[in-house]
Amino acid sequence: MEYENTLAFAQQMDKADSLKSYRGKFYFPMMHGREAIYFTGNSLGLQPKATQDYVLNELEDWATFGVEGHHHARKPWFPYHEQFAVPVAKIVGAKPEEVVVMNQLTVNLHLLLVSFYRPTKERYKILCEAKAFPSDQYALESQIKFHGYDPADAIIEVSPREGEYCIRHEDIITAIENNKNSIALIMIGGVNYYNGQVFDMKAITEAGHKVGAIVGFDLAHAAGNLKLALHDWNVDFACWCSYKYLNSGPGGVAGVFIHQQHLNNPDIPRFAGWWGHDKETRFKMEKTFIPMQTAEAWQISNAPVLSMAAHKASVALFDEVGMDALVEKAEKLTGYLEFVVEEINKYQVAGSKYQVAGSKYQVAGSKYQVAGSKHPDGFLEIITPRDKKQRGCQLSIVAHGKGKDLFNKLTQAGVIADWREPNVIRCAPVPLYNSFEDVFRFGEILKDVL
Ligand SMILES: *Cc1c(COP(=O)(O)O)cnc(C)c1O
Numbered sequence: 001m002e003y004e005n006t007l008a009f010a011q012q013m014d015k016a017d018s019l020k021s022y023r024g025k026f027y028f029p030m031m032h033g034r035e036a037i038y039f040t041g042n043s044l045g046l047q048p049k050a051t052q053d054y055v056l057n058e059l060e061d062w063a064t065f066g067v068e069g070h071h072h073a074r075k076p077w078f079p080y081h082e083q084f085a086v087p088v089a090k091i092v093g094a095k096p097e098e099v100v101v102m103n104q105l106t107v108n109l110h111l112l113l114v115s116f117y118r119p120t121k122e123r124y125k126i127l128c129e130a131k132a133f134p135s136d137q138y139a140l141e142s143q144i145k146f147h148g149y150d151p152a153d154a155i156i157e158v159s160p161r162e163g164e165y166c167i168r169h170e171d172i173i174t175a176i177e178n179n180k181n182s183i184a185l186i187m188i189g190g191v192n193y194y195n196g197q198v199f200d201m202k203a204i205t206e207a208g209h210k211v212g213a214i215v216g217f218d219l220a221h222a223a224g225n226l227k228l229a230l231h232d233w234n235v236d237f238a239c240w241c242s243y244k245y246l247n248s249g250p251g252g253v254a255g256v257f258i259h260q261q262h263l264n265n266p267d268i269p270r271f272a273g274w275w276g277h278d279k280e281t282r283f284k285m286e287k288t289f290i291p292m293q294t295a296e297a298w299q300i301s302n303a304p305v306l307s308m309a310a311h312k313a314s315v316a317l318f319d320e321v322g323m324d325a326l327v328e329k330a331e332k333l334t335g336y337l338e339f340v341v342e343e344i345n346k347y348q349v350a351g352s353k354y355q356v357a358g359s360k361y362q363v364a365g366s367k368y369q370v371a372g373s374k375h376p377d378g379f380l381e382i383i384t385p386r387d388k389k390q391r392g393c394q395l396s397i398v399a400h401g402k403g404k405d406l407f408n409k410l411t412q413a414g415v416i417a418d419w420r421e422p423n424v425i426r427c428a429p430v431p432l433y434n435s436f437e438d439v440f441r442f443g444e445i446l447k448d449v450l
Contacts, residue, residue, distance in 0.1 A: 001332060003339040010440035013336070019321060019329055019431060025049055026247075026433045031414040037438050037445070039417045041430035042193075042221060042394050045247030051313040058309045079279075081296070081303045083312065084255075087319040091246075092219065092238070093229035094257050097294035101311065102275075102303075105220060105241040105254045106135045111298055112237045112256060113143045115268050116185065116214045123184045123212070124149050127175060129167055130159035133193050136218055140187060156183070165383035166197045166390075173207050180211035187215075190222030190238075194420065196384035196394035198226060202233040209234065220244060223255065225330070225392035227323045230257050237262070245430065246318070248311040253304055258295045273300030317432065329431035330393040336436055337395055337429055340443035341380050347447060348378055377401030378450045383424070394428040396420075402450075409449040415442060 003009065014020055026046040028035035038046060061073035070078045085096035092099065102108065117126065124147070126140050141151040158175045160167050176183065186208040191198050201217055208215035216237040222228060224245030230238055238257040242248035262268060274282060276297045278290040291297035318326075375381055381398040384391050399406050400423070407419040418426040429439055 001335060003336055005340055005343045005440070005443065007437070007440055010336075010436040013332070013436035017329065017436070019325060020435070022317065022321065023433045023435060025317065028433075029416065031416075034414065037415045037417075037442050038434070039415065039427040039429055039438075039442065041247070041433070042225070042244055042426065042428035043418055044243055044250060045224075045245055045314070045430070046433055047249065048247055048313050048317060050316070051249070051310050054309040054313040055306055058305050077303060077305050080305050080308055081299070084308070084315060085294075087315045088255055091228075091315070091318055091323060092223055092240070092255070092257055093227070093233075094231045095260060097263065098231060098260055099255060099257050100295040100299060101242075101253050101255045101308065102299050103254055103301075104251065105218070105239055106139055108239040108254050108256045109136065109139045109218065110143070111271055111300075112216060112239055112258075113139065113185075113187075115258075115262075115270050115298070116216060116237050117143055117147075117187075118269070119144075119147050119149060119154075119184045123182055125154050125156055125179060125182045125184060127156040127158065127172075127179065127183050127186045127188075127208075127213075129172075129188050129192060129199075130157040131192070131194060132189055133218070133220065136187070136189065165195050166385055167192075167199075169200050169203065172199070172204060176204075176207045176211055176213070183208070183211060183213040185214050185216065188217055190217045190219045190228070191225065191392055191394070193221050194424070194426075195396050196221075196391050196426070198222070198385070198390050198392060201235060202229070205233050205235050221394070222392065224318060224323075224326075225394075227327050231259065235259060242311050242314070246311070247314040247432075249307065251307075253307040253311050256295060256298060258298065263295065263297070264291075264293055270298060271300065275299035275302050321432065326431045330429075331388050333429045333431055333434060333436065333439065334391065334393045334395060335388070337427060337439045337442070338382060338386070340439055341382060341395070341397060341446075344443060344447050344450065345380055348450065375400040380446075392428075393430060394426060397425045397427065399423050399425060399450075406449060410445060413445045413449065415445055 025048055027049060028038055061069045065072050070076060081101055084101040085099060088101060089096045089099045144151045144154045156175060156179055158167055158172050188199055190201055205215045214236045217235060219238050219240035223240035236259050241254045242252040243250055272289045276291055276299045278292055377400060379400040382395055383398055384395045402423055
């Protein structure tokens with residue numbers, strides 16, 4: 001794809017975008033009298049305009065029916081969660097019986113670990129990525145301690161190599177093979193929240209199964225961002241939240257996937273509650289837990305309908321658009337952001353701040369080959385993989401020599417992005433509602449601010 005760093009080009013791309021009408025279906029925060037450039041859909045997705053009606057309907061039905069709403073609401077609450085099985089399964093590449101929407105992400109991770117982390121004296125280790133999202137680290141450590149093992153011994157972290165930002169796939173596979181007799185579980189984030197790297201979930205699952213380990217993924221940054229095929233990849237379990245790419249509101253109801261082969265397995269332990277009990281006999285309120293035949297068996301409590309109503313509004317949009325169209329646009333849109341950032345680097349060099357002649361930087365094609373290990377102030381280094389298959393829509397950018405001041409200036413200029421100390425800007429142009437013009441304007445602001 002040939003990009004141009006001009007407003008006319010960006011507007012022409014937007015005009016040709018088959019998803020362009022979806023932008024108007026979301027509320028954008030306003031800054032200085034105009035819509036913000038919102039690049040934090042990876043942290044909290046924007047609110048669909050339809051969400052308020054979905055939630056209001058449930059409030060009205062509650063007012064109208066009281067407890068009778070469980071059966072007489074327009075969408076009865078007793079089976080409310082069942083509406084998600086088909087559309088959510090499509091989002092993550094599962095069979096409808098393999099997914100259920102319930103609780104919140106870290107809670108679900110714990111519930112899945114209860115079922116799928118079953119250490120023995122020989123096999124008790126968990127392999128994960130270094131610098132996993134803190135909540136996942138805490139969950140893994142506490143589960144290990146709960147079973148009486150020592151996290152310092154039981155956690156195998158795979159790190160990027162010295163001087164690199166991303167983890168090499170072959171290093172994950174090697175770590176699995178090197179610990180083939182002691183790994184009980186591989187538990188990795190499908191997309192690393194910090195650098196935006198996508199892991200090869202199919203290959204990791206295969207490698208894990210080959211050594212007899214269970215393989216699960218935290219898809220917080222993957223659900224609604226990547227095309228997933230959890231069932232076909234034979235992933236054992238996965239969990240995700242709904243408030244990032246899935247736009248279902250702060251703290252919204254989360255989702256889990258449990259592979260078909262583990263459904264109906266009476267040997268799998270589980271923390272049970274009444275909503276996981278066979279629905280035909282649930283209200284007989286009898287002793288003895290009889291699990292549902294689907295992922296619903298992992299439900300504990302009755303459905304949080306208000307939060308689910310918000311989820312439904314967003315899932316309806318995903319169902320309309322489909323992951324194929326989203327991923328196709330995401331590749332172009334994120335590719336455009338990558339291009340624009342590189343143009344800024346070039347511009348800064350041309351602006352004679354850096355002496356290309358001094359040969360520290362050499363222009364090879366459109367990319368800068370950095371000879372020394374140190375980048376000049378203001379150099380924007382994209383640390384997310386350049387390979388489209390190894391990233392979703394997020395780009396993480398190190399602003400060399402810059403601090404929080406740069407980020408504050410971006411915010412003042414109407415950009416909502418995400419800053420991680422000491423100098424990483426995370427930007428996620430979301431294909432469902434961001435435009436090429438957003439990316440162009442972001443580039444102009446960034447150039448100004450630098
Ligand atoms: C966002 C995120 C979380 C947040 O957990 P909650 O239980 O939803 O608060 C956990 N893990 C990962 C990988 C995340 O990206």
